[in-house]
Amino acid sequence: MSFIKKFIEQETVNRRNLLLASAYGLGGLAALGALGPNAVRAATANPTIAWSYRDRTNPYWNYIVSGGEAFVESLGLPKTALVNLINEGSSEKSLADVKALLGKNGSKVALAIDANDAPNCRPVVEAVAAAGAYVSTIWNKTDDLHPWDFGDHYVSHMTWSDEGPAEQTARILMDAMGKKGGVVHLGGIASNNPAIERLNGLKKALKDYPDVQLLDAQPADWDTQKANQVMAGFITRYGDEIKGVHCANDTIAYGVLEALRAEGIEGMPVVSYDGNQQAVELVAKGQILATVFTNPYWGGGISAALAYYAATGAFKPSNEPKEHREFYGPTILVTPKDALEFKAKYLDTNPKYDWKDFWGPSKGQIQYKS
Structure with a gap:
């Protein structure tokens, strides 16, 4: 790492x-x-x-x-x-x-x-x-x-549409926790739409896991260094109560993993979002359980x-x-079983796109909650 x-x-x-x-x-x-x-x-x-x-x-x-x-x-x-x-x-x-x-x-x-x-x-x-x-x-x-x-x-x-994929990663996280214990969330800039939706996805999943407690949720502003500081604070405050970490993006996860490493904590379940190459490599190694590619x-x-x-x-x-x-x-969930195949297709070389095919990979009209 x-x-x-x-x-x-x-x-x-x-x-x-x-x-x-x-x-x-x-x-x-x-x-x-x-x-x-x-x-x-x-x-x-x-x-x-x-x-x-x-x-x-x-x-x-x-x-x-x-x-x-x-x-x-x-x-x-x-x-x-x-x-x-x-x-x-x-x-x-x-x-x-x-x-x-x-x-x-x-x-x-x-x-x-x-x-x-x-x-x-x-x-x-x-x-x-x-x-x-x-x-x-x-x-x-x-x-x-x-x-x-x-x-x-x-x-x-x-x-x-981040809420659904973030809910998926949250379920993967809480299953890995044995469906019990405390989870912390490190988010993006608080007023950002994706930060709001990704936290909402976690909260939605939590409804089906009565023995999992959301210990804390704090913004890390999409930033690795701030995430490192926030996670260090969580470890000081909650210690062994933390059994899993839900990250709003990959660069936040990097800061989280470094904070865990500094405390000698190995094997903590962590999920993230964005599908960056380094994160996908960590997913392939099982050091991150899942990420979402956009x-x-x-x-x-x-x-x-x-x-x-x-x-x-x-x-x-x-x-x-x-x-x-x-x-x-578009969004694609990336897990250890498919991370290497995904990496070869999307990250090792950039796919060729027809830039006049404006809506080919898109996923339909935006829907607003009433």
């Missing part, structure tokens, strides 16, 4: 370097100030393609951006043509970067973005629509915000493709049915 310790150390170095690169690359854009009022314009040729995301040091987001780069290369452009807007988990920076990009390029923008938290999605979409540009969002938005309310300029929103490479590429082809007029979003404007991405 030495790679986990190295992962934590390298994460700090990479994050610092990314912040410096981001500040350098966006300095000229930020100087342009906030977006002024712009008239809505027609579709345009050769829009600037951008991806706004949290942090490429996180393997999940690296897959996302790699998919975006693959799409850009499919257009005959170098991957460096993709503009990277790195928000480091700050909704304020996310919005400021988008406005700066629009201030420089106006309507000639095709943007893919995770707005970082649900409330930030609306001002991002409003800024893009006001500029006459085009945006596809993933993961985080409020339930009352819909692409069809913005004509063609809010192209699409994709999320993943195909971020496809998600990153297709989100950029949707925004780009809407911007160029290749298709008109407002002519599409609602299930093409808001839709679920």
Whole structure:
């Protein structure tokens, strides 16, 4: 498990370097100030393609951006043509970067973005629509915000139905615990839709396990180092009461495993989410019981493709049915019995995708709870 310790150390170095690169690359854009009022314009040729995301040091987001780069290369452009807007988990920076990009390029923008938290999605979409540009969002938005309310300029929103898969991993976890004892949950950013759904999945599963107690649930902000600290605190507080750990993503699990190792705890049942390569390798070894793959490479590429082809007029979003404007991405449960086969198919080499097949692997229209 030495790679986990190295992962934590390298994460700090990479994050610092990314912040410096981001500040350098966006300095000229930020100087342009906030977006002024712009008239809505027609579709345009050769829009600037951008991806706004949290942090490429996180393997999940690296897959996302790699998919975006693959799409850009499919257009005959170098991957460096993709503009990277790195928000480091700050909704304020996310919005400021988008406005700066629009201030420089106006309507000639095709943007893919995770707005970082649900409330930030609306001002991002409003800024893009006001500029006459085009945006596809993933993961985080409020339930009352819909692409069809913005004509063609809010192209699409994709999320993943996390509650069901998180419930599956929770059941695997509690079965491994012998259906009794205490479980702890380490979540993402508290206001993130996937963080909420993944905790809800655990709580739903708990209803069928009366002898399992949820000892504690704390946010770890999708971060390995914070997860390490949170788990160390759980061990101090609950000690031997902890019989299993439910993690909201793989990078959280890495911090958990390192905290357990530091205390000499071996064989603790742990489950995670995202299906990153290192996590899948740990699943194959039985050190993580299960993870869930959301195909971020496809998600990153297709989100950029949707925004780009809407911007160029290749298709008109407002002519599409609602299930093409808001839709679920694919999920695959990965367990020890199939981890190596899964790794060979999806991770050892990136599958080839038709980036004009916008909805092929998608899983239907998003459903909202009343």
